[in-house]
Amino acid sequence: MGSRESLGTILTISGLSIASMTALYALFEAPSVSGGWxxxxxxxxLYFHAPFAWLSFISFTLLFIGSIMWYTKRSEKGWIWFQTASDLGLIFGLGVITSGPIWGSVEWGTPWDWGDLRLNTFGLLTAVAMFLVLSRRSQPDTSATRDTLSSVGLFGFALVPISALATTWYQKRHPEVLITGSEDGSAGMDDEIRIVLILSFLILNILFAGFVILSNHRYLLASKLEILKSELDEGLI
Amino acid sequence: MELLKRASLVGVVMSARRLLSARGLNVSRGTRIVLSGIDFNLVEGEIVALIGENGSGKSTLLETLAGLHPMSSGYVKRHDLGEPKLIRDSEGSRGNIAGFGLTLQSDGICGEETVKERIDSALKISGVIASDDDIESILSQWGLEHRAKDNVSQLSDGLRRRVAVLAGLMPAAMQSEPTVVLLDEPSEGLDKASRDLLATWLRALSLRGNSIVIATHDSQMISVADRLLSFDSNGSLNSSQGESLGEISILPSPAKKFDASRFFEFINWSWRMEKRNPIDTVGRATPALVAMLLAFTLVGQIDIPQTSSLSTHVGNDLIAGLVLAPAFITAIVAPALIKRLAEERAGDWWRAMTGANSRAMFSIGGASFILPIPIMYLSWFVIAGDIDSSTNDEVLKWLWLPALSVIDISAAAAALHLMVSDLNRSSAAAGSLLLLVLIWPFLELTSALSTIMESGMTFELSIGEPLSDILISSFSAILVWGVAVIIPED
Amino acid sequence: MTGIMEAYVAYSIMLGLLFYHAKTLFSEIKSLELELEELDSSSSKEED
Structure with a gap:
């Protein structure tokens, strides 16, 4: 376990440092775009927003897997994944739904588009992730609580097609409200921009892996600690 | 250690100092008269056990002594520190008492608190500062040391009960001046080792002069008592001698005392709970943000003609209303504090501790102080951000003024929500109907912002000027707050 | 309007979230390991 923790630490620290440098590069050195913006x-x-969106998608997928693992098998490992994934879903989801509207308001004059599938789905899932993170901290850690929270996790999964339907219907009613897909529009993307974007994806994925390893380690430690404390609870005064 | 049996206390009782007295108590719960013409005295060093069937009035008497129940006649007074001080009387007056120990039948603890924090709160509100080492060693004595940093909600029922009982005992244990300790079924839910420890602590506390009232049906606790008061079926009390059994524990040495500000301790507690679990912030910000985005969507779709001055005025009113609505929503949402206080009757414990000004303190603790200003500014950027730059500059300079008034509205809303939460089935009550009165302050603020948008900010106080609108809004909100705080106290 | 200010704000938020999470992870792991050590050593002392 010591080696896994070290690996997680290395990935996280190096990931963070290189990500910071990437951010600086993106802000000051990356090429300007041609006219029309x-x-x-x-x-x-874009250089962070797109990888963040990808990583929050991965987090939500891990969340659903963790939910299923707990819900069907009461697997302790599944619960650890659930906790890690809800934390990461919240972090990366918040990154998406703050950076997206900031960009949207200044580029397209609109911070939010109720008809945009991706934006709204990320918004809903981030809200679910926030609910799960806050609830885990405030509720007693019992099987019953875990059952309820993992079913909320599965509810989040069901929200995806629901929000697809809802936003599609809304778009039909309000066809003039549309965010164009230029946030990941690769058509006509500069080579250099594409390279920086790919590098950014890579480095943030490495950081993500570091986060996952450390977070799983953290929740495993918490689980061991709780077992030890429960044994002490039984002890006499 | 040998079992100690106290000699008859009669002579001692007559000359011992009185710590608490209650006269002519008539207390009803609902339509049922529970206590009728009860007199009660508590002297220094006495342990009194209240015994009787469930529903006979033990808890009611104990809680009345803590000042928690209104009475149709009679009074309860404390006499520690020499001077008689009113706890509560039939006219609804309540006093501020120096701090005492209280353990309710429900644990009276909000789950977000850690074990150590809980002990700390109970001590601080009684004006006692104990060192970390002292608290740790006591937690260790009670088998709670390994849980010191855990949230109370994470504990098993038995451990949680230990924390609740210890929180009731600590104020007396850590101060040198004798005080009163009120415990309602303290041994219920405790394991045998904890019950034995409790019995030894009770004897030790009484030896130091503290007076203890226990409502109990546990024979071990009854055997510890010096005096037994039994409730019979017609509501009268019969007094008899107790056995005064039990070994004596070694208590910690008394700690430093300080002049506690109950208000500050309560606000501190409320703030810590919110920091740990920010459901108040999330609960207020979420509907506000949604309203903001919806308003933005609507403004995009409305064509506000800029041609005639009347249309501009209407347009400004509309925009002002939309900009203010999210902050208003933030202000009127039910405070998370209410749910925290409802948990295990934590509110009743705090009410007993904070005394006369509980409701005012709770409403201020429940108000939203931090959110209105940022929400207001965000709202402006989102909804009206592309308005002409001179209007924009003027509004940005003065938007914080109506935002301050929104804070007053939020205190008023908190007081209204608290008023409703007193109902037995408060969750079934349509409390939002009472909030409608706050629409007028909202409308005043809308006028104020609209005027600022049209003709800039002025500091004249005539009707129609933004400053007077804002002051009227605040004044109305404070009036509503005052009425909602004062009336329900009987 | 170039949007560069907005870019700064967005990056501050995103980087801030990453650093915050890393800090939380490291400090939580440290405190858990410390608590485990303390409890382990105090329970083995009792067994002696």
């Missing part, structure tokens, strides 16, 4: 410098948000 309302706020040409704001496009730089």
């Amino acid at each position: 309302e706020a040409p410098e704001a496009y730089r948000i």
Whole structure:
């Protein structure tokens, strides 16, 4: 376990440092875009926004897997994944739904589009992740609580097709409200921009892996500690 | 250690100092008269056990002594530190008492607190500062040391009960001046070792002069008592001698005392709970943000003609209303504090500890102080951000003024929600109907913002000027707050 | 309007979230390991 913790630490620290450098590069060195943009410098948000969106998608997927593992088998490992994934889903989800509207408001004049599937789905899932993180901290850690929270996790999974339906219907009613897909529009993307974007994806994935390893380690320690404390509870005064 | 049996206390009782007295108590719960013409005296060093069937009035008497129940006649007074001080009387007056120990039948603890924090709160509100080492050694004595940093909600029932009982005992244990300790069924839910320890602590506390009232049906606790008061079926009390059995524990040495501000301790507690589990912030910010985004969507779709001055005025009113609505929503949402106080009757414990000004303190603790200003500014950016720059500059300079008034509205809303939460089935009550009165302050603020948008900020106080609108809004909110705080106290 | 200010804000938020989470992980792991050590050593002392 010591080696896994070391690996997690290395990945996290190196991931963070390189990610910071990438951020600085993105802000100051990455190429400017050619004309046709309302706020040409704001496009730089893309270099983190897109990987964040990808990683929050991965987190939510891990969350659903963890939910199923606990829900069907009461697996302690599944619960550890559940906890890790809800934390990471919250962090990366918050990153997406703050950076997206900031970019949207300045580029397309609109911070939110109720008809945009991706934005709304990420919004809903981030809200579910926040609910799960807050609830885990405030509720007693019993099987009953875990059952309820993992079913909320599965509810989040069901929200995806529901929000697809809802936003599609809304778009039909309000066809003029549309965010164009230029946030990941790869058509006509500069080579250099594409390279920086790929590098950014890579480095944030490495950081993500570090987070996952450390977080799983943390929740495993917490589980061991709780077992030890429960044994002490039984002891006499 | 040998079992100690106290000699008859009669002579001692007559000359011992009185710590608590109650006269002519008539207390009803609902339509049922529970206590009728009860007199009660408590002297220094006495342990009194209240015994009787469930529903006979033991808990009611104990809680009345803590000042928790209104009475149709009679009074309860404390006499520690020499001077008689009113705890509560039939006219609804309540006093501020120096701090005492209280353990309710429910644990009276909000789950977010850690074990150590709970002991700390109970001590601080009684004006005692204990060192970390002292608290740790006591927790260790009670088998709670390994749980010191855990939230109370994470504990098993038995451990949680230990914390609740210890929190009731600590104020007396850590101060040198004798005080009163009220315990309702303290041994219920405790394991044998804890019950034995409790019995030894009770004897030790009484030896130091503290007076203890226990409502109990546990024979071990009854055997510890010096005096037994039994409730019979017609509501009268019969007094008899107790056995005064039990070994004596070694208590910690008394700690430093300080002049506690109950208000500060309560606000501190409320703030810590919110920091640990920010459901109040999330609960207020979420509907506000949604309202903001919805308003933004609507503004995009409404064509506000800028041609005639009347239309501009209407347009400004609309925009002002939409900008203010999210902050208003933040202000009127039910405070999370209410749920925290409802947990295991934590609110009753705090009410007993904070005395006369509980409701005012609770409503201020439940108000939203931090959110209105940022929400207001965010709202402006989102909804009206692309308005012309001179209007924009003027509004940005003065938007914090109506935001301050929103804080007053939030205190008023908190007081209204608290008023409703007193109902037995408060969750079944349509409390939001009472909040409608706050629409007028909201409308005043809308006028104020609209005027600021049209003709800038002025500091004249005539009707129609933004400053007077804002002051009227605040004044109305404070009036509502005052009425909601004062009326329900009987 | 170039949008560069907005880019700064967005990056501050995203980087801030990453650093915050890393800090939380490291401090939580440290405190858990410490608590485990303390409890382990005090329970083995009792067995002696």
